[in-house]
Structure formats: C-alpha cells, structure tokens
Amino acid sequence: MRWQGREESKNVVDSRRSNRKRNVGAGLGLGSLIIIGLALFLGQDPSAVLQSMEGQQAPSTQQSQPSAADDQLASFVKVVLKDCEDVWNLLFREQLGREYQDPILEIYSGQVQSACGMGSAASGPFYCPGDSKVYIDLSFYKDLKTKFQAPGDFAMAYVVAHEVAHHVQNQLGITMEVQNQKRRISKAAYNDLSVRLELQADFLAGVWAHHAHNMNNILEHGDIEEAMNAAHAIGDDRIQMQSRGYVVPDSFTHGTSEQRIRWFRKGLESGDLRLGDTFDAAVL
Numbered sequence: 001m002r003w004q005g006r007e008e009s010k011n012v013v014d015s016r017r018s019n020r021k022r023n024v025g026a027g028l029g030l031g032s033l034i035i036i037g038l039a040l041f042l043g044q045d046p047s048a049v050l051q052s053m054e055g056q057q058a059p060s061t062q063q064s065q066p067s068a069a070d071d072q073l074a075s076f077v078k079v080v081l082k083d084c085e086d087v088w089n090l091l092f093r094e095q096l097g098r099e100y101q102d103p104i105l106e107i108y109s110g111q112v113q114s115a116c117g118m119g120s121a122a123s124g125p126f127y128c129p130g131d132s133k134v135y136i137d138l139s140f141y142k143d144l145k146t147k148f149q150a151p152g153d154f155a156m157a158y159v160v161a162h163e164v165a166h167h168v169q170n171q172l173g174i175t176m177e178v179q180n181q182k183r184r185i186s187k188a189a190y191n192d193l194s195v196r197l198e199l200q201a202d203f204l205a206g207v208w209a210h211h212a213h214n215m216n217n218i219l220e221h222g223d224i225e226e227a228m229n230a231a232h233a234i235g236d237d238r239i240q241m242q243s244r245g246y247v248v249p250d251s252f253t254h255g256t257s258e259q260r261i262r263w264f265r266k267g268l269e270s271g272d273l274r275l276g277d278t279f280d281a282a283v284l
Contacts, residue, residue: 002218007193008078009085013106016066016074016138031190043142055129066138073156074107080157081105081134084164085211091211092171095273103127105134112137112190125159127166129175134163136168153224154219158172158205158264159230165204169197188250195236196278198254199263202231206267214271222266231260259284 066074073096087104092100106112112119115130121137128135140159145151169175178193185193213219232238235257242245254260263284267276278284 210271
C-alpha cells in the first residue's frame with residue numbers, strides 16, 4: 001500500500017506512553033506512625049526520619065517506550081484512518097446526502113477502558129458505539145502475521161477499515177437497530193443479525209478500498225490478496241476449526257471465511273453503498 005509521506009489523521013489518541021506509577025511508600029501507614037513515635041521517644045527529629053524513609057521508598061515510575069517499528073506502524077494506521085475520513089465524508093455527501101462525523105481512534109498497549117468496558121490486546125481491534133471510538137493495540141499486526149498467517153500492510157488496513165465501517169453503521173443507526181433486538185429474539189437469531197452486521201462492515205471496508213484507490217492511488221500489486229487473506233483468516237469457521245477442531249455454525253458472529261471474502265470483494269468491485277444490504281440478503 002502506498003502510504004509513506006502521506007497525510008495522517010488528527011483524530012487519534014495515542015495512549016501507549018502513559019506512565020504507570022507504583023507508589024511504594026505513599027501515605028503514612030501504621031508502620032510509619034510507629035517509627036515516628038519511636039523517633040519522638042528517642043528525641044530524634046521526625047522530619048529527618050520521614051525524609052530518610054522517603055528516600056528509601058521513593059515512588060517508582062515505569063514508562064514503556066514504543067519501538068521505532070511501532071511508531072512507524074502507528075503512522076501507517078493514522079494514514080489509513082485519514083483515507084477513511086476522506087472516503088466516508090465524500091460518500092455520505094454524494095450517496096447518502098448527509099454529513100459524516102469522524103470517529104476517534106485510540107492506539108493503546110495492553111489494556112484500555114472504553115465506554116463499552118475494558119478492552120485488551122487479546123480481544124483484538126474493536127469499535128465502541130458508546131463513545132464512537134476505534135481501539136487498536138498495534139501488537140495485532142504481529143498477530144495477523146503469526147497467529148492468523150495474514151501478513152502485509154493492506155491486511156492491517158482492511159482491519160482498520162472494517163472497524164471504521166462499524167462507525168459508519170453506528171452513524172446510520174444500523175448498530176442500534178441490531179442491538180435493540182438482543183432481548184427480543186433467540187440467541188441463534190441474534191447471532192445471525194450479528195453475522196449480517198459484520199459482513200456489511202466487510203462490504204463497507206471494500207467500498208472504502210474502492211474509493212480510496214480512486215482518490216489516492218493507494219493499491220499496489222498484492223494488496224487485494226493481502227486483504228482477502230486477512231478476511232479468510234478471521235472467518236468464524238476457520239477460527240473455530242483451529243481452536244476447537246470442529247465448527248458450530250449457530251454460534252457464528254462474524255461470518256465464514258468465504259462470506260467475508262465475498263462481501264469485501266463486492267464492496268471493492270462496486271463501490272456502491274446500495275449493494276450492501278446484508279440484512280435483506282436471502283443468501284449470505
């Protein structure tokens with residue numbers, strides 16, 4: 001993907017450098033009070049004793065510094081997000097006749113608190129409709145290459161575009177419609193709605209790729225194959241087979257590998273939002 005030297009999104013919060021402080025001797029505990037009492041009894045200056053204790057038990061600050069490779073990957077994600085902003089602002093005006101509100105993307109390390117609860121690197125990138133934010137731990141790029149055997153920068157771009165597509169669905173009220181059905185229908189029926197929501201996000205990621213390339217000539221040889229490989233790698237059937245050794249279709253929440261590839265390709269080839277109504281599709 002052609003991304004180096006291109007404009008980055010400003011709608012990014014990078015919380016990787018947040019300090020983790022561990023206050024070893026914070027506050028006056030019972031032990032400290034006893035020592036001060038002994039100092040007074042022995043005629044010593046309590047302030048001198050406290051200073052000595054603080055020197056021995058000074059708060060330690062641990063700060064994780066991202067590597068140069070991670071910083072480069074963060075720049076890549078910001079460029080992809082800027083492409084998403086450009087495409088969706090254009091399509092909302094031209095195809096939907098309305099204004100698009102950009103999401104915020106937070107880059108974190110390890111764990112993160114969102115309006116949807118605590119997120120972790122183990123759960124992968126996610127979108128929270130409660131705060132309209134995309135969350136991503138950059139270690140997922142390594143997971144794509146090693147755990148899912150889906151390497152390549154455009155594989156990662158597909159993942160980012162898929163999460164931004166959930167923001168598009170949220171803007172259009174589709175996410176809320178699906179969530180409102182959760183308590184009204186069976187678990188299997190709700191899983192089916194979840195699959196349709198995810199496949200529509202794959203379609204919208206394809207629509208993004210179509211228009212981003214037309215606008216900025218981003219695609220290079222092999223990029224589409226990288227995205228298709230990523231879509232295949234994170235299909236429910238493939239993940240279940242790898243983790244369980246068997247497949248339970250009624251428990252699917254994201255769609256099969258074949259479905260995810262097909263809907264992404266449909267969006268990529270058409271670029272037409274009208275063709276992405278997965279909820280009305282007789283066959284997914």
